[in-house]
Amino acid sequence: MEQVPFEEVTTGAARDAGGWLGALPVAVVATSSDGRIVRWDPAAEDLLGYPPHEVLGRHIADLLHPDADRSLGRSLWESAVTGRGVMGMVTAWHSEGHPLELEIWAAPVPARHRGGTTVLVFAADSHAARRIRGSSAVWDGLFSRSPVGIAVLDTKLRFLRVNPALEAMNGLPQAAHIGRRLVEILPDVNAADMEGAMRRVLESGEPVLDSRRTGRTPADPDHDRVWSGSYVRLEDADGRPIGLAASLIDITVQQQAQLEAEAGRRHLALINEASVKIGTTLDLERTAQELADIAVPDLADAVTVDVLDALVAGGDLGPGLVGGAELRRVGKAPSTGSQVATVLAPLGHTLTFPAAAPYARALADRQPYVVADFDEQTIAPAARHPAVPARLLEQGVHSFVMAPLLARGVVLGAATFYRTRPVGPFTENEVALARELAARAAVCVDNARLYHREHDTAAVLQRSMLPQHIAPPPGIEIAHRYLPASDVNEVGGDWYDVVPLKGGRAALVIGDVMGHGTAAAAVMGRLSASVRALARLDLAPEELLYHLEAALQDLAEPMLATFLCIVVDPATGHCRITRAGHPPPAIVTADGAARLVDVPPGVPLGVGGTRFTTTDLALPPGSLLVLYTDGLIEARGCDIDERLTELTHVLAQPTPSLTALCDSLLTHLVPTAADDDIALLIARISAGG
Incomplete structure (x- = not known):
C-alpha cells in the first residue's frame, strides 16, 4: 500500500484541533476514502505499539477494541469522509493486548495527486488529553486573572507573553513587550541586574526568588517603587531550556513599612546611645563634639555644632537674636579626612550670619530649617559667603538640616546635619531625630554653661575669702x-x-x-x-x-x-x-x-x-x-x-x-x-x- 507523503497533509487542520495539542503527544494517521490506512507516523506507533508495516493497508476500524461496537468507529470515519470533521471517543486495541481509550479528531483533506479524499485522523490518549486541557485552563485562568505580574521570555530574554497585571505594573501594553528585552522597555529600573539573575537561572536551572526590581515605570513615572521578582527556567521534554517564566509582586508599601520600622529601631538605638555618650562631662566643647560624633554616619555624613559666641565667652546671652547671629564652631565631624570637612569652617572659628541666613532663621524660629534638595540658587542669597554653598554642592551635599540648640527656653546655637550619600533627602522622621539629638545636647551644653557660671562664682568667692x-x-x-x-x-x-x-x-x-x-x-x-x-x-x-x-x-x-x-x-x-x-x-x-x-x-x-x-x-x-x-x-x-x-x-x-x-x-x-x-x-x- 502506497503511503501518502506527509507534505500533503494540510497543516491548517492540525491548528484547528486546538492549541493544547502542542503540549500533548498526538498520533497523526491518514486513510484513503475507503478507510484503509495510508499514513502511520512514529507518534502513532508510540501510541498503539504497531509498526507501519503491520497497519498500512488495513481498515482503520480494525484497530478498535475487539469487543467494541465497531459501527461507532465506522460511522465516525464515514462522517469524516462526507463532512467537515468529527471529534469523539473510541476504545482502541494496543499491540500488547490491552484497550486504550483515545480521543480522536478526523477531517477530510483533498488528495492532491490521485483525486478522491484523504481523511486525516489525530489521536491522543484521552486521559492525557483531559489532564492537559485541565492544566491549560488553569494556566490560562491564572495568567489572565492573577494580580501577580507574569511574563514568559525566550532564551534571549525577549518577552513572549505578559499578563494584564504586568501590563498594569509596567504601564505598557503587551504589544510593547513582545520581542523586546527588559532593558529596552524599562530603562529606569535596575534591568541589567534583573537580566543577570535571569541568565543565571537559564544557565543553572536553579530558580531565583525575591530578586528586587527598583525604579520607575511609565505606570508611575514620578515615584520609585519596589517589586519582588521570581524566575523559573522552562524546559522541553529533554530538559533543555526553552525560556523563562517570571513573576513580579509590587512590595513598595511593605518595603516602605519595613524600612520605616528598621529606621525607627535605628533611631531609637541612636537616641539611647546619645543619652549615654552626650554630656559625659560639663565641658561645652566636648559635649558639642560628642553630638557631632554620634550623628556621623548613622544620621548624616557631616555635622557641625555652633553655639552663640557670647556663650563661649561667658557673657550674657541677651534677650534674643537681633539682626543676625555670631556663632562659634565648637563641634565638627568628621574633623578631617573628608572633602566636605575641608569646606566647612574649622573648630574655633567665629561665623557671622545676617538675619536672612538659614542659621539666623533656625535660631529665630526655634524650629529646624530643612533644605530637602540643596540648590545653590536657594541658599546663596542668604549666605554670607556665597562660594561655600557652591563648594558644598561640588562635594555632593544634596540635603541638610539645621536644628536649633534649645534648652530651658534659651537658644544656645545650632547643629547642622549634611548628607552626601545617595539615600535621598532627610525624611520627616530623620528631621525629628536631628531635633531630638540637638535638644539632648542643648540641655548638656546649658548644664555646662550653668555649672561654669557657678564654678566661676564659687572660684571668685573662694579666692576672695x-x-x-x-x-x-x-x-x-x-x-x-x-x-x-x-x-x-x-x-x-x-x-x-x-x-x-x-x-x-x-x-x-x-x-x-x-x-x-x-x-x-x-x-x-x-x-x-x-x-x-x-x-x-x-x-x-x-x-x-x-x-x-x-x-x-x-x-x-x-x-x-x-x-x-x-x-x-x-x-x-x-x-x-x-x-x-x-x-x-x-x-x-x-x-x-x-x-x-x-x-x-x-x-x-x-x-x-x-x-x-x-x-x-x-x-x-x-x-x-x-x-x-x-x-x-x-x-x-x-x-x-x-x-x-x-x-x-x-x-x-x-x-x-x-x-x-x-x-x-x-x-x-x-x-x-x-x-x-x-x-x-x-x-x-x-x-x-
Whole structure:
C-alpha cells in the first residue's frame, strides 16, 4: 500500500484541533476514502505499539477494541469522509493486548495527486488529553486573572507573553513587550541586574526568588517603587531550556513599612546611645563634639555644632537674636579626612550670619530649617559667603538640616546635619531625630554653661575669702599655695590662714569644707571669718573648735568640715596642735628629717557630741610645719599610707626655699590635673625672731 507523503497533509487542520495539542503527544494517521490506512507516523506507533508495516493497508476500524461496537468507529470515519470533521471517543486495541481509550479528531483533506479524499485522523490518549486541557485552563485562568505580574521570555530574554497585571505594573501594553528585552522597555529600573539573575537561572536551572526590581515605570513615572521578582527556567521534554517564566509582586508599601520600622529601631538605638555618650562631662566643647560624633554616619555624613559666641565667652546671652547671629564652631565631624570637612569652617572659628541666613532663621524660629534638595540658587542669597554653598554642592551635599540648640527656653546655637550619600533627602522622621539629638545636647551644653557660671562664682568667692596678704609675726617665714581642681564641679571649701596673736605668737590654720560649689565656698568664708575673730580672743584651740562647730550647726543645711589649728610661739618653738578630722601635719627639722606629727585625729566639725584634744609639742629652731588638705595626698587607686610616705619623702629632699618646696610638693604629688582642690601652708620657725 502506497503511503501518502506527509507534505500533503494540510497543516491548517492540525491548528484547528486546538492549541493544547502542542503540549500533548498526538498520533497523526491518514486513510484513503475507503478507510484503509495510508499514513502511520512514529507518534502513532508510540501510541498503539504497531509498526507501519503491520497497519498500512488495513481498515482503520480494525484497530478498535475487539469487543467494541465497531459501527461507532465506522460511522465516525464515514462522517469524516462526507463532512467537515468529527471529534469523539473510541476504545482502541494496543499491540500488547490491552484497550486504550483515545480521543480522536478526523477531517477530510483533498488528495492532491490521485483525486478522491484523504481523511486525516489525530489521536491522543484521552486521559492525557483531559489532564492537559485541565492544566491549560488553569494556566490560562491564572495568567489572565492573577494580580501577580507574569511574563514568559525566550532564551534571549525577549518577552513572549505578559499578563494584564504586568501590563498594569509596567504601564505598557503587551504589544510593547513582545520581542523586546527588559532593558529596552524599562530603562529606569535596575534591568541589567534583573537580566543577570535571569541568565543565571537559564544557565543553572536553579530558580531565583525575591530578586528586587527598583525604579520607575511609565505606570508611575514620578515615584520609585519596589517589586519582588521570581524566575523559573522552562524546559522541553529533554530538559533543555526553552525560556523563562517570571513573576513580579509590587512590595513598595511593605518595603516602605519595613524600612520605616528598621529606621525607627535605628533611631531609637541612636537616641539611647546619645543619652549615654552626650554630656559625659560639663565641658561645652566636648559635649558639642560628642553630638557631632554620634550623628556621623548613622544620621548624616557631616555635622557641625555652633553655639552663640557670647556663650563661649561667658557673657550674657541677651534677650534674643537681633539682626543676625555670631556663632562659634565648637563641634565638627568628621574633623578631617573628608572633602566636605575641608569646606566647612574649622573648630574655633567665629561665623557671622545676617538675619536672612538659614542659621539666623533656625535660631529665630526655634524650629529646624530643612533644605530637602540643596540648590545653590536657594541658599546663596542668604549666605554670607556665597562660594561655600557652591563648594558644598561640588562635594555632593544634596540635603541638610539645621536644628536649633534649645534648652530651658534659651537658644544656645545650632547643629547642622549634611548628607552626601545617595539615600535621598532627610525624611520627616530623620528631621525629628536631628531635633531630638540637638535638644539632648542643648540641655548638656546649658548644664555646662550653668555649672561654669557657678564654678566661676564659687572660684571668685573662694579666692576672695582666702587671705590676700599674710603678715606673720617675726620668727615665722610663710609660703602657701592654692590649686583649684580641674573639674568645674570641684571648686570647694579649702582654705588656710595665718592669724597673729598676742605675745608674738601666731595661729596657723587650714580647713576643708566637705562639698563643692558656691555653697561650700560660702561656708568656707564664714568659717575663715569666724576663726580670725575667735583667734584674736586668745581662746584655747579646743575652745575655738567648739565655737566653729556651733557656727556650722546654725546653718540651714548643716555641713561638715575638717580643721587643723597650730598655735606656735616662734620665740620658744612651743606648739599647741588641735585636729578635727584633718590630715596630720608634717614636721621637717633643720637636719632634713621629715615625719608626720602623731596627734589624735578627732572628728570633723559638724558631727557634734565629741571632745577635741590639744597636743603640745616643742620644735627645734629652723623646723618646718607643713599643713595641707586631702587633695594633696588622695589619688584614685592609691593607698593613703603610701601617699603619706611619699609626702614625707619629698619633704626630706633639700630645696632652696619654702616657695620651691611648695612647687616640689605639687609637682611630685599632683603631676596631672587635680581631682580635688588643694590648699598648702608651710611655716619655718626661727626661734628668737
